[in-house]
Amino acid sequence: MKSLFSRKTFALAGLLMASSFSVMANQAAQLEVDNPFVREMPPMAPATGAFMTLINTGDSSIAVVRAKSDAANTVELHTHINDGGVMRMREIPEIAIDPMGQAELKPGGLHVMLIGPTRALTEGDLVDITLVMADGSEKTLQAPVRKIMGMGMGMGQGHQGGHGMHRHH
Numbered sequence: 001m002k003s004l005f006s007r008k009t010f011a012l013a014g015l016l017m018a019s020s021f022s023v024m025a026n027q028a029a030q031l032e033v034d035n036p037f038v039r040e041m042p043p044m045a046p047a048t049g050a051f052m053t054l055i056n057t058g059d060s061s062i063a064v065v066r067a068k069s070d071a072a073n074t075v076e077l078h079t080h081i082n083d084g085g086v087m088r089m090r091e092i093p094e095i096a097i098d099p100m101g102q103a104e105l106k107p108g109g110l111h112v113m114l115i116g117p118t119r120a121l122t123e124g125d126l127v128d129i130t131l132v133m134a135d136g137s138e139k140t141l142q143a144p145v146r147k148i149m150g151m152g153m154g155m156g157q158g159h160q161g162g163h164g165m166h167r168h169h
């Protein structure tokens, strides 16, 4: 059902783009991004996450339906779900933001997943991330790489994870 919905949305976006850009609402123009950052991971880590606050400054709903970055081979929109007490990540078709509302992308919750980093991402580096909206408009931002302390090495745990799950080699 979700995939059907996103396909419809995509078809609609294509229709809008085929007509006139100028008279159409531009979702990207309504989007403000606050405090973006990418989590620093060890050099051999298969993936990392990007986090930020998405703010809708307009009076209509907007949605991020895809993200792109040259810093990773694959970029996906993810959330965490509680699966019988275990936090797991799952790809989602979109991140919708209500009029004048905001969506928080944070460790343990929604995030942009950067899978297969194309280069070492170390603290202070800037990562270009492009957010693609449901209407096809795009917003590119630069997210600095930051160390996040005390979070464990995996993406599967949020703040609540705490101790006990880490294994030291």
Ligand SMILES: [Cu+2]
Binding pocket: 049, 078, 079, 089, 090, 111, 112, 113, 155
């Ligand atoms: Cu993820």
